[in-house]
Amino acid sequence: MSTRSERGEKKPPQALEAEAAVLGAILIDQEALPRVMQFLKPDHFYSLAHRRVYEAMLNLFEAKKPYDIITVADELRRMKELDSIGGQPFLSALQDTVLTSANCEEHAQLVLEKALQRQLIQTATEIVQDAYNEEFSAEELLEKAESKIFQLRQAGERRGFTLVRERLLQEMDRIEQARTRKQHITGVETGFLELDDLTSGFQPGDFIIIAGRPGMGKTAFALNIAVNTTTRVKKPVPVAIFSLEMSTDSLIQRLICAEARVTINQLRRGMLNNPEYARIAAAVGRLSEAKLYIDDSAALNALEIRARARRLKGDHPDLGLIIIDYLQLMEPHSGGRREYSRQQEITEISRALKAMAKELNIPVIALSQLSRAPDRREDKKPLLSDLRESGALEQDADVVIFLYRDAEYNKKNWDALSEEQKKDTDLIIAKHRNGPTRSIKLVYLYQFMRFENIESRYNYSTLPEDNEAESES
Incomplete structure (x- = not known):
């Protein structure tokens, strides 16, 4: 959600509780990370501490090592980031955030949505700045704006596996139509x-x-x-x-x-x-x-x-x-x-x-x-x-x-x-x-x-x- 700071300034969209829930789920379930890493990137986390923890988890996954409180803390220590995030007590608090990893993907999707909202704000700001540049025609500015928005849309797309049987009937219909038309x-x-x-x-x-x-x-x-x-x-x-x-x-x-x-x-x-x-x-x-x-x-x-x-x-x-x-x-x-x-x-x-x-x-x-x-x-x-x-x-x-x-x-x-x-x-x-x-x-x-x-x-x-x-x- 978007809230206001003590100065009355509007904070960027964020979902800190969802971020913590994702990381907590990964700490208690080794199968959670492969499910969310397909679409969730470190820079999608608003909290810098959460981002560093997620980076450590990805490093361990790539090295084919387990990722629990001990190993993640050790990896953060190697990255020289353990103290900056609050030490091992911070990781313990993350693990205590959730009791199960059942909703991990839904929480990760919420983190992604908030990240896309922040990126949209940044992109819109860039479009406004570009619009003040008189070196470009209005048509060129529209093209630039459309390209930036399109890039953002691509970043938000999630495409995964399709169950073959769902497509087989569609393909059978196409084959039947081709057979009926007798056109190759x-x-x-x-x-x-x-x-x-x-x-x-x-x-x-x-x-x-x-x-x-x-x-x-x-x-x-x-x-x-x-x-x-x-x-x-x-x-x-x-x-x-x-x-x-x-x-x-x-x-x-x-x-x-x-x-x-x-x-x-x-x-x-x-x-x-x-x-x-x-x-x-x-x-x-x-x-x-x-x-x-x-x-x-x-x-x-x-x-x-x-x-x-x-x-x-x-x-x-x-x-x-x-x-x-x-x-x-x-x-x-x-x-x-x-x-x-x-x-x-x-x-x-x-x-x-x-x-x-x-x-x-x-x-x-x-x-x-x-x-x-x-x-x-x-x-x-x-x-x-x-x-x-x-x-x-x-x-x-x-x-x-x-x-x-x-x-x-x-x-x-x-x-x-x-x-x-x-x-x-x-x-x-x-x-x-x-x-x-x-x-x-x-x-x-x-x-x-x-x-x-x-x-x-x-x-x-x-x-x-x-x-x-x-x-x-």
């Missing part, structure tokens, strides 16, 4: 049918890496997926794109070029004949129906992206896919501290994006650069070891996809290449946590920055309007 695509469709066949669609909670060397068409491929997913598949869903490299206007121009099959040069210069202009008008009409959201803010960190994604999903609960272009341009939440290597920063970002996918229960695609290692090999097709700057990307990702176009390594002989060679693309599924891995062939219409399925029977990315417009040209 259970996740978010990409519009690239062989990829969808292999993955059954990108699954909720999946973290997907799409990687390649510069010039392979990563952004084009991601945009093609976004358009297919929002407009062409059997079950369209809204898609959010965080573009840390390109502006929204640039992405929209690319979307129009790919959809209308005109070059970016034609679009920007207005060098369009009547059929081309008709294709653009038709493309704009189709794209205007897409529930596609773009945020082109630069230098976002994972927490900011997570906060914005949560807000968008709150406004649009059917949000089905998030795309980030690209991972190496994200800022670490640690703020780029000097003691952090770039590998540690990428690891932090990777873990945060995987956590976001899991929390929002939607697939998250992150585009990623590859190291220069493929350029130095005779066989230039990428390997998992080529993922740039962190092995965490390979570890955290549920699916890793490499884009590889051999023509990109033959620019000097470009004119000698056939059109088929220029367009030939390997989509290499190098990791698939819950399924097979293999390569898929795609066609890259490089003039229009558009990928298509290689077999015409799969080519539902070609719409009737396209064929009509082409027949006129």
